[in-house]
Amino acid sequence: MIRLLICDDHAVVRAGLAQMIEGAERFGACAQAADGFEALRILRSEPISVLLLDIALPGRDGLEVLKQVRREWPQLPVLMLSTYPESQYALRCLKLGANGYLNKSADPDQLIAAIRKVAGGGSYVSAVVAESMALSLRRDSQCAPHELLSAREYQVFGLIASGRSLAKIADALHLSPNTVSTYRARVMEKIGTANDVEIALYAMRHQLISGALPQQTPAAAQLDEAALYHSAAA
Numbered sequence: 001m002i003r004l005l006i007c008d009d010h011a012v013v014r015a016g017l018a019q020m021i022e023g024a025e026r027f028g029a030c031a032q033a034a035d036g037f038e039a040l041r042i043l044r045s046e047p048i049s050v051l052l053l054d055i056a057l058p059g060r061d062g063l064e065v066l067k068q069v070r071r072e073w074p075q076l077p078v079l080m081l082s083t084y085p086e087s088q089y090a091l092r093c094l095k096l097g098a099n100g101y102l103n104k105s106a107d108p109d110q111l112i113a114a115i116r117k118v119a120g121g122g123s124y125v126s127a128v129v130a131e132s133m134a135l136s137l138r139r140d141s142q143c144a145p146h147e148l149l150s151a152r153e154y155q156v157f158g159l160i161a162s163g164r165s166l167a168k169i170a171d172a173l174h175l176s177p178n179t180v181s182t183y184r185a186r187v188m189e190k191i192g193t194a195n196d197v198e199i200a201l202y203a204m205r206h207q208l209i210s211g212a213l214p215q216q217t218p219a220a221a222q223l224d225e226a227a228l229y230h231s232a233a234a
Contacts, residue, residue: 001049005043005052007052035058035062035066090128160184
C-alpha cells in the first residue's frame with residue numbers, strides 16, 4: 001500500500017489530488033500539508049511512502065524543502081508537481097535529488113503512473129525532460145552562471161525574467177520587497193547583468209523563458225529601474 005504525502009499550499013488542489021489518488025489501486029489515505037514546515041513535521045511522525053511536493057510554497061519553497069528531505073530521508077521517493085514549465089525547473093529538481101518532475105497539467109493516469117514508478121524505486125521524467133537531460137549531458141562541462149544560483153535566487157530570477165514587478169514577486173514568494181531586492185542584486189552579480197531587461201535577455205538567450213519582452217516606454221523603464229535600485233539600497 002502506497003502512503004502519499006501531498007504538499008501544496010492550495011486546499012482545493014490537495015483535496016482534488018487526494019480524492020483522485022485514493023481511488024486508485026494500491027493507494028491508501030493521503031496525508032496532506034499546506035507548507036514545507038507541516039510536511040517535515042508529518043514526515044517525522046508518520047510513515048510515508050512518497051512525497052508529492054509543489055515548488056511554490058509559502059515560507060520555505062519546494063526546492064528548499066527538497067534539500068532538507070534529502071538530508072533527513074535520503075531514500076524517500078519525492079515527485080515534484082508544479083505549474084512551472086519543465087524547461088525551467090525539472091533538471092534543477094532532479095539535480096537536487098527529486099525522483100521525478102511532473103507538470104500539474106498532466107492527466108490523472110500519468111500522475112498515478114509517475115507516483116507508482118517512484119514508489120517502486122524508479123525515476124519518472126516526461127519526454128520533454130528526457131530530451132533536456134540529453135542536451136544537458138552534451139553541453140560543455142562548465143556550468144552556466146544561472147546554474148550557480150541558489151533555489152530562491154533562481155525563483156526571483158525567473159519571475160524577473162517573466163516581467164514581474166518587485167512588489168508582485170514579493171507577494172508571490174511571501175517575502176518583503178527589501179529581501180527580494182537583495183536576491184535581485186545577487187542574481188545580477190552572479191549572471192553578470194545590470195538591470196531587469198538584461199536579466200530577461202539572459203533568460204531568453206539560454207532558453208529559460210520564451211516570448212518577447214514586455215513593451216515599456218523609456219521613461220517608464222527609467223522610473224522602474226530607479227524604484228528597484230532605491231528598494232535595493234533601503
